Amino acid sequence: MTYARTTIDAAAAWHAQLESPDMAWDAFGDWLDADPSHRDAYDAIAVLDAEIGETGPAIAKLLPANDDDQHGDHAEDLTVIGPPSNTRWRWVGLGIGGALAAGLAVMVVAPSSEGAAQVYVTGRGETRAVALADGSRMQIDRGSRVSVSGGRAPVIEIAQGAASFAVRHDPARVLMVRAGGYEIRDLGTRFDVVSARGRVAVTVAQGTVSVTPTGGAAADATVLKAGQGLDIVPGKQIAQRRDIDPGRVADWTDGRLDYDGAPLALVAADISRYADSSLVVDPSAANLRFSGVLTIGDGSRLVDQLRAVLPIRVRRVDGVVHLGGTGAR
Amino acid sequence: MPATGLTIGPIANPLAYLHRVGMNIVLDRVRARGRRERRDAGYVETMTAVLGAEAIDDSPSAFDAAVGRERVARFAAVLAGPPEGAMRVFRRHRIDGASHAEIAAELGITRSAVEKHIAVALKHLRRALDD
Numbered sequence: 001m002t003y004a005r006t007t008i009d010a011a012a013a014w015h016a017q018l019e020s021p022d023m024a025w026d027a028f029g030d031w032l033d034a035d036p037s038h039r040d041a042y043d044a045i046a047v048l049d050a051e052i053g054e055t056g057p058a059i060a061k062l063l064p065a066n067d068d069d070q071h072g073d074h075a076e077d078l079t080v081i082g083p084p085s086n087t088r089w090r091w092v093g094l095g096i097g098g099a100l101a102a103g104l105a106v107m108v109v110a111p112s113s114e115g116a117a118q119v120y121v122t123g124r125g126e127t128r129a130v131a132l133a134d135g136s137r138m139q140i141d142r143g144s145r146v147s148v149s150g151g152r153a154p155v156i157e158i159a160q161g162a163a164s165f166a167v168r169h170d171p172a173r174v175l176m177v178r179a180g181g182y183e184i185r186d187l188g189t190r191f192d193v194v195s196a197r198g199r200v201a202v203t204v205a206q207g208t209v210s211v212t213p214t215g216g217a218a219a220d221a222t223v224l225k226a227g228q229g230l231d232i233v234p235g236k237q238i239a240q241r242r243d244i245d246p247g248r249v250a251d252w253t254d255g256r257l258d259y260d261g262a263p264l265a266l267v268a269a270d271i272s273r274y275a276d277s278s279l280v281v282d283p284s285a286a287n288l289r290f291s292g293v294l295t296i297g298d299g300s301r302l303v304d305q306l307r308a309v310l311p312i313r314v315r316r317v318d319g320v321v322h323l324g325g326t327g328a329r
Numbered sequence: 330m331p332a333t334g335l336t337i338g339p340i341a342n343p344l345a346y347l348h349r350v351g352m353n354i355v356l357d358r359v360r361a362r363g364r365r366e367r368r369d370a371g372y373v374e375t376m377t378a379v380l381g382a383e384a385i386d387d388s389p390s391a392f393d394a395a396v397g398r399e400r401v402a403r404f405a406a407v408l409a410g411p412p413e414g415a416m417r418v419f420r421r422h423r424i425d426g427a428s429h430a431e432i433a434a435e436l437g438i439t440r441s442a443v444e445k446h447i448a449v450a451l452k453h454l455r456r457a458l459d460d
Contacts, residue, residue, distance in 0.1 A: 048455055062402060300426060
């Protein structure tokens with residue numbers, strides 16, 4: 001679709017000002033409202049810009065010899081990301097047989113032999129779905145390392161990252177997930193386990209799971225029901241139960257992170273899983289809370305999205321990203 | 330609404346915040362529509378696993394990958410072309426991730442000049458990719 005030149009020009013000019021502290025939001029709103037073509041032109045520009053941002057690493061590889069080398073020291077930041085792995089799984093269509101299989105395209109079935117562990121590693125921009133030998137399904141988040149062993153009584157070890165599970169009900173066996181020195185057992189449910197940077201988080205969308213320290217007695221188990229989550233800091237043996245929105249469990253599976261009044265530290269812990277650098281919340285920002293939606297993409301823009309809406313200052317020190325308050329009013 | 334009357338809270342600029350959330354939703358819709366259109370056109374082999382009613386994976390097919398490669402090549406060609414100054418600023422910002430303030434400092438220009446360069450680049454990109 002083609003718009004009047006001036007409309008595109010104006011849309012581009014508005015879009016380029018979004019970062020400005022002096023952005024005239026009211027005037028921008030007036031301009032958008034003035035004519036339906038303005039909104040369309042603006043969306044076209046914004047979507048194009050976002051697409052370029054998301055494919056940035058691939059574009060960078062095609063650009064002629066790096067003309068920005070003299071700024072190499074600035075390039076050492078969150079936007080430096082590895083190329084997505086080429087070993088993306090190929091889905092193989094499966095004939096639809098029976099209600100259970102309806103709509104399912106199964107690609108790889110984890111090994112059914114006992115003992116041998118299969119290791120799955122996901123790149124920065126990819127998630128993977130794995131059909132477990134017991135009929136349960138596992139979805140692995142970006143930047144994760146997960147191993148599966150145990151055949152028909154699967155034992156999943158999350159060394160790094162996150163995985164969500166849809167477990168078929170079967171009273172004969174229990175699926176077990178190990179993460180950060182804890183074991184999560186479950187019977188027919190949907191839940192999510194995150195293990196990253198010294199933190200384990202379990203959230204339950206449906207059914208019930210029990211969480212115990214590895215080697216702990218059954219009496220030590222913490223039972224989580226649908227709509228509950230447990231945040232664990234294994235190093236400090238602190239576990240905190242909280243209520244969660246079941247609809248938001250494993251929101252990363254659709255490429256988004258949803259928050260409703262979440263402490264900044266929690267948001268930062270999630271972002272750390274996708275960004276290259278460690279993320280630290282300085283005391284000056286520790287009291288901030290975030291509500292809203294972040295789009296994960298390749299992880300490189302998450303901090304920018306946060307910075308766009310929170311009064312924070314981002315500093316990079318020795319490869320660690322610090323989020324501090326701006327001290328604004 | 331007087332700025333001093335705003336409650337102090339986590340959201341520094343409510344309009345910026347709403348804009349950001351709104352954009353995220355718009356972008357999601359645009360992406361979903363693109364995927365659906367390609368699927369409806371019968372190009373995608375078998376890509377989407379469904380968990381309950383939710384699509385849980387959407388790995389690109391060979392077709393998507395080829396289209397994606399072509400588009401990325403197109404972006405790279407336009408970004409490497411004229412107008413040189415504007416494209417250079419745009420690359421620093423969008424590809425390298427430098428902020429407007431960082432670019433202004435590097436190049437010794439004002440932030441407003443950085444914005445103008447970026448607007449010019451966007452406009453050219455839009456025209457170049459429109460046909």
